[in-house]
Amino acid sequence: MNSLRTLMATVMLLAVTGGASADGNRSLGWGSLFTNDAIGDNKDRWRSASLVVSHLRGTEWSGQRPDSFGALIEYRFRAEMITPVNVAAPRASDRLYVGALSVGAHTHFQKGATEMSLGLDLVFVGPQTKIDQLQDELHGVFASSSVNVDGFQVANAVYPTVTFEAGREFALGGAGRVRPFVELQAGAETLARVGADVTFGGFGTGALLLRxxxxxxxxxxxxxxxxxxxxxxxxxxxxxxxxxxxxxxxGIAAKDMRARFRAGVHQQFQRAALFYGATYLSEEYESQPEGQIVGALSVNIQF
Incomplete structure (x- = not known):
């Protein structure tokens, strides 16, 4: 427990200082990804929608992560809507509504050929986030059902959440690459994950990719x-x-195993890029009748 407190304090210090110990600290890039099941299986339920925005700061970017812990910092803002099947009239047997807002700092570095990241996010949940009200307004714009989850939300809370990832990329021949990785997370959700990503084409060449x-x-x-x-x-x-x-x-029994399978296409133009991906998410609790498919979009335009 003491080591976890020390880890949290270290990453929080990085968030406050912005890597100020490094001379010439500057903005190196922005990234974002929008997810919604409306552009996946076209059903408004469970992992319904999210938006992540990341800002990267450091002294320079050479095409690979620095070997110094704290030299490259990502400031991350994220919002997510996790819903029961029916947000207008939730069933008592369904999962509670989760409106989550998080802010955090992550450092990305490299030891030998192994790429690593370590970060701390403060995850705010419950009615205090007003995410349900935002979703209700968005549903009004798109003439969808109203969101009525008063008394059917997780309680107000703040969960410090630590995430660590390590991965290594291998060439497959030609333009193919595979990157196995492991991830550990403790906080809002505590889990251990192992997986891999495969890329065919130039996406991510010389770039910093975030998950x-x-x-x-x-x-x-x-x-x-x-x-x-x-x-x-x-x-x-x-x-x-x-x-x-x-x-x-x-009344909700969480599953202790989860699986994700994803695929996407990325088109790089001369001064713009467009990405669309789809991910199958397996059931998260015992009474969830099936998995779901969540779509994702990212657009980058250079001016």
């Missing part, structure tokens, strides 16, 4: 070589889940 926590899809944080053309991305992972504050509800 979306819901789908596992990779998105660009710092632009690299940007070779024009079409790339194909595939991946998958399995996780052992020790605890989930999102499913800590009487």
């Amino acid at each position: 979306d926590s819901t789908t596992g899809l990779l998105y660009t944080g710092i632009q690299g070589d940007r070779p024009t053309g079409l790339s194909f991305i595939m991946g998958g992972d399995v996780a052992y889940v020790a605890d989930s504050k999102y499913l800590d509800t009487p």
